[in-house]
Amino acid sequence: xxxxxxxxxxxxxxxxxxxxxxxxxxxxxxxxxxxxxxxxxxxxxxxxxxxxxxxxxxxxxxxxxxxxxxxxxxxxxxxxxxxxxxxxxxxxxxxxxxxxxxxxxxxxxxxxxxxxxxxxxxxxxxxxxxxxxxxxxxxxxxxxxxxxxxxxxxxxxxxxxxxxxxxxxxxxxxxxxxxxxxxxxxxxxxxxxxxxxxxxxxxxxxxxxxxxxxxxxxxxxxxxxxxxxxxxxxxxxxxxxxxxxxxxxxxxxxxxxxxxxxxxxxxxxxxxxxxxxxxxxxxxxxxxxxxxx
Numbered sequence: 089x090x091x092x093x094x095x096x097x098x099x100x101x102x103x104x105x106x107x108x109x110x111x112x113x114x115x116x117x118x119x120x121x122x123x124x125x126x127x128x129x130x131x132x133x134x135x136x137x138x139x140x141x142x143x144x145x146x147x148x149x150x151x152x153x154x155x156x157x158x159x160x161x162x163x164x165x166x167x168x169x170x171x172x173x174x175x176x177x178x179x180x181x182x183x184x185x186x187x188x189x190x191x192x193x194x195x196x197x198x199x200x201x202x203x204x205x206x207x208x209x210x211x212x213x214x215x216x217x218x219x220x221x222x223x224x225x226x227x228x229x230x231x232x233x234x235x236x237x238x239x240x241x242x243x244x245x246x247x248x249x250x251x252x253x254x255x256x257x258x259x260x261x262x263x264x265x266x267x268x269x270x271x272x273x274x275x276x277x278x279x280x281x282x283x284x285x286x287x288x289x290x291x292x293x294x295x296x297x298x299x300x301x302x303x304x305x306x307x308x309x310x311x312x313x314x315x316x317x318x319x320x321x322x323x324x325x326x327x328x329x330x331x332x333x334x335x336x337x338x339x340x341x342x343x344x345x346x347x348x349x350x351x352x353x354x355x356x357x358x359x360x361x362x363x364x365x366x367x368x369x370x371x372x373x374x375x376x377x378x379x380x381x
Contacts, residue, residue: 124167126185131205137185138178138206142171146239146374147212148367150177151203153221155278157184161220161244164360171368173216178206182279193275196285200229207237216370218363220244221353225285228339232292239374240299242366245353248332249286255328263321266312299373300340301366304333306349342373 128135139158140147148169152161158177159166169175180199182188203226207215216239219227224246231238252271256264271282294300308326317325337343346366351358 127210128185129206129209131202131209132181133189134181135187136178136181136202136206138176138210139166140174140176140210140212141166141169142174144172144174146173146214146216146371147207148173148175148216148218148371149203149207149212150175151217151219151223151226152177152180152183153223154280154282155183155274156221159184160356161223161354162218162356164356165218165363165367168360169364169367171371173371174212176210176212178203180280188279191279193279193281195281196225196229196288199226199280199285200233203230204234213237214239216240216242216367216374218242218244218367219246220356222247222280222282222285224336225249225289228289228292228294229285231294231298235295235298238295238298240301240370241294242301242303242363242370243336244303244355244363245305245348246302246336247286247329248335249289250335251329251332252282252286254332255324258324258328259321260318263317263324266315266317266321267325270315294339296340297342298340299370300336300343301346301370302333302336302343303346303348303355303363303366304330305352305355306347307352309353344369 124139124141126137126139128137130136150158150162150166152158157179162177166175166177179186180202181194182191214237217227217230219241221244224243227241227243231241252267255267259267275281308322309329310322312325313322333345337345346362348355348359348362355363
């Protein structure tokens with residue numbers, strides 16, 4: 089692969105608002121890695137964009153963070169995956185190439201329904217869900233509702249439901265105000281209700297022995313500082329996220345943990361190779377488990 093040429097950054101306000109909660113990173117994906125074909129499926133009056141490569145099963149489905157296109161969360165991972173499985177990514181309604189005919193705030197169950205209709209409609213079969221950031225909530229809801237159709241989950245620096253409550257409890261009033269504005273901005277812009285989703289997953293459970301891999305960032309995510317958050321606030325922002333990754337490890341009795349040592353929140357931008365390697369290992373684990381049953 090030749091040298092990468094990076095796109096210009098987003099407008100500063102978008103970088104701040106997305107970066108605080110979702111992890112928008114300053115370098116953009118290489119232009120040459122945008123080259124793939126999208127299909128579209130009508131779901132609930134919206135045209136949902138998706139792209140797949142390969143044909144083998146189980147199907148690897150990449151679930152983006154809130155407000156991020158699938159390509160922003162997974163572009164390098166998608167284009168460099170060389171396994172025999174089909175690998176697919178999609179944009180949720182109103183994001184990227186997907187339309188949103190009548191924008192309205194959506195609950196976690198609606199985001200799960202959207203993925204279900206897409207997966208069944210396109211014949212993806214059993215899935216390995218690879219979920220970035222807020223996408224972890226979507227993956228957990230899907231796996232809880234359709235346990236027989238999910239072979240494994242890889243959480244890629246995913247959110248945990250106690251993160252925002254802990255920030256509210258520990259941050260100064262001024263730092264927490266920045267977080268509240270960020271969450272509100274995301275709801276107005278992308279119509280995905282973070283607060284509802286974090287509460288909804290509390291009542292859900294994964295299959296006890298579901299193969300799960302958790303990849304956590306190794307470097308702090310500091311875009312929040314651009315919004316004027318104090319150093320103490322930035323420390324709390326990262327420390328609580330890091331501490332709560334351990335709670336993802338108890339969602340199943342078959343979990344493994346990896347640290348992306350040189351990556352912040354958008355691991356795709358800096359270490360897609362670790363994610364690709366761990367997807368391969370998770371595929372192997374699901375295969376061994378299926379053969380033993």
